[in-house]
Amino acid sequence: MTTTIIGFPRIGQQRELKFATEKYWRKQLTQNELLQVAAQLRKNHWKVQQEAGLDLIPVGDFSFFDNLLDTANLLNIVPKRYKRLGLSPLAEYFAQARGYQQGEVAVKALPMKKWFNTNYHYIVPEFTTDTDIKLVGDKLFAELDEALKQGINAKAVVIGPYTLLKLSRFLEDTTAKNFVPALSAAYAEIIARLDQKKIDWLQIDEPALCLDVTATEKELFKELYTGILTPKHTTKVLLQTYFGDLRDVYQEALTLPFDGIGLDFLEGSYNAELVEKNGFPATKTLFAGVVNGKNVWRNHYVTTLKLLKELTQTIAAPIVINSSTSLLHVPYSAATEEQLPADVRQHLAFATEKLVELKELDALKHDKIGNQQFLEKNDALFANVKHPYNAAVHAQSDHLQPNDYERTPERKERQQLQKEEFKLPLLPTTTIGSFPQTRDVRQNRAKFRKGEITRAQYDKFNEEKIARIVKIQEEIGLDVLVHGEYERNDMVEYFGEKLDGFIFTKNGWVQSYGTRGVKPPIIWGDISRTAPITVAASVFAKNLTAKPVKGMLTGPVTIFNWSFPREDIAPKETVTQIALALQGEVFDLESNGIKIIQIDEPALRENLPLRKSNWNQEYLDWAVPAFRLVHSKVAPTTQIHTHMCYSEFGDIIDAIDQLDADVISFEASRADFTLIDQLAAADFQTEVGPGVYDIHSPRIPAEEEVEALIEQIIKKLPLDRIWINPDCGLKTRSEEESFASLRNIVEATRKVRSSVNETNGAF
């Protein structure tokens, strides 16, 4: 056994799982039909891996929504409110992931958060006093039976108890510690069940061990696994880590009776030093993560073989060549991207190409005769790489001065000037930018893409949409309007397509959450803006209304983080180039009369290094200036908004304030209001719009519910610095849900305004 991967993309080459699941939700497919599509996809994916020559194939990495939710359901960690609905297991699972509304019965979805520093999202499990952990799920075992029947050399995969506890929510005074014995017993039972099935390896994913681990957490880790590994078992247990290095618990991992340890030698480059300094026992197997699961570039064999050689010379343990993370984070295959120039495409390795790389590396590592050609071909590729160079871009970024990053006058003064400029009511209402991307909007774009309609027809359709949505927003009574973002396929891909220096795929889909995917653009050359991007749509909307229209841009850090970056230059260099391109767009919006401009940075938080000690130097020190560079030179009366969603911002509040935006909207409705307390405690200076409507759920929030939320918010934050808005864009919702929710928000705001008025006489 010499090669494996941590996991494989499950949505299907043509996103079959997405389409089937969404049909099932719309009741156009039965549960059985959906299960059949899923089984066929697993079969295809195992076959692809087997045919590529992978020795050990992950099973259990498939999911209808999210693997952490799967693990929670496997262990009966399902809140009572979902069980009470009396649904089938699959329907109960989806109720947790998406919420449930049927007549009078309504249950919210569990919160969703970013999976470490990726653009993938997990569902947050919930522990309460009545959580009764026991092995109840059958999904993992049924999938293993399926794989074994198909002659697959299966490696069972689950998310580990440490990561599960670390990422969960604990309510009713429970703590992680309360659940250790029950969790250990349940995982031990999983191993016993795998033993019965004669499964050779169980991969337990513990990426949370690559975060900073405190002394107490270290004890938790030891206690959990002492309980899990003590009973006698023949299935070997692999502790699989990724997204970083294992420095805090390396010794403990070696001491515990794991049969294998999986280390990420790319993002966790320090792992190599750990192995060299502390050794690695010959009795364990090292699963060496050397093929990048998070980028799309070909592996440079010379570098990888050097690392593998050093490892072989340092340790006597058997080494399995592995991907550095699950391949979930890359698209399925580059082979069908024929539209890309051959000299670019040859540098790409998506999931299926990475399988080939693992096999070739294995052959080279074992010095199999005749394999030298792989090495020569690979080396030639790297010797001849030519990224397009733009001298003007370099001249601009080389001449940046400190004051290019400083906005004047200071924010307090600007806020005053802006209040006079816009004369907005107290608690101004707005949206985050996108309105529902209804079927006709996507079809219009698909037709244009296929050449079935002209550019003029495409634009006319979108203009009609803009005109309609401006009117609807006026009718609803929102204070700051948007144009609706109908022209965008995605908030990052769209900008990538308009900027020079990016390349795009036709079918490079990567799962973001549930059935939703993104097609990240790929940064290939120096980045520049060749023409205005958003000005026409914003100005068109502005001319239809007397209310202010907010211009909408995606920020430099988010464009960078949600693209596949180059690896030959530093992130700072690329992100500065993107910031300069967006700065031009901000100036153009401003000079065309757009006085409120939102620069979205939902991905600012997610790419923070996993270890806090690296946050500033490795990330915030270039991310924050990049944002400031985009907007610092606008007029004091131009109001700069930003928006963030899906992350815990509590620990980067200062950095967010440092962005020096005038207003920020963020997600708050799906989790809780902890962040509002943190903002209050930190004396946060940016005006804040905490989301009062969870757009990730089909539920329409009742007016009284929103009113109660606003009442809570105004008790905690300064009244004149609060905005009222949903927690993210409305692109994934239906118009019916969106308009009804917005009406409730506006009405609730009006009520709060008048009660404030009565009590304070201030309004």
Ligand SMILES: CN1c2c(nc(N)[nH]c2=O)NC[C@@H]1CNc1ccc(C(=O)N[C@@H](CCC(=O)N[C@@H](CCC(=O)N[C@@H](CCC(=O)O)C(=O)O)C(=O)O)C(=O)O)cc1
């Ligand atoms: C805010 N979020 C985003 C993240 N990352 C991004 N890069 N972008 C984001 O917006 N990360 C965090 C969150 C994640 N949230 C989401 C939310 C919604 C989606 C989503 O809706 N994805 C869509 C695909 C959107 C898209 O690119 N559409 C294209 C092409 C659509 C398509 O498949 N067209 C079909 C025809 C369709 C038809 O006829 O009806 C085709 O071409 O065959 C477009 O609009 O043109 C999804 O469906 O998954 C993602 C992340």
Ligand SMILES: N[C@@H](CCS)C(=O)O
């Ligand atoms: N302006 C974007 C932000 C999403 S994070 C939208 O409204 O969809």
Ligand SMILES: [Zn+2]
């Ligand atoms: Zn958002």
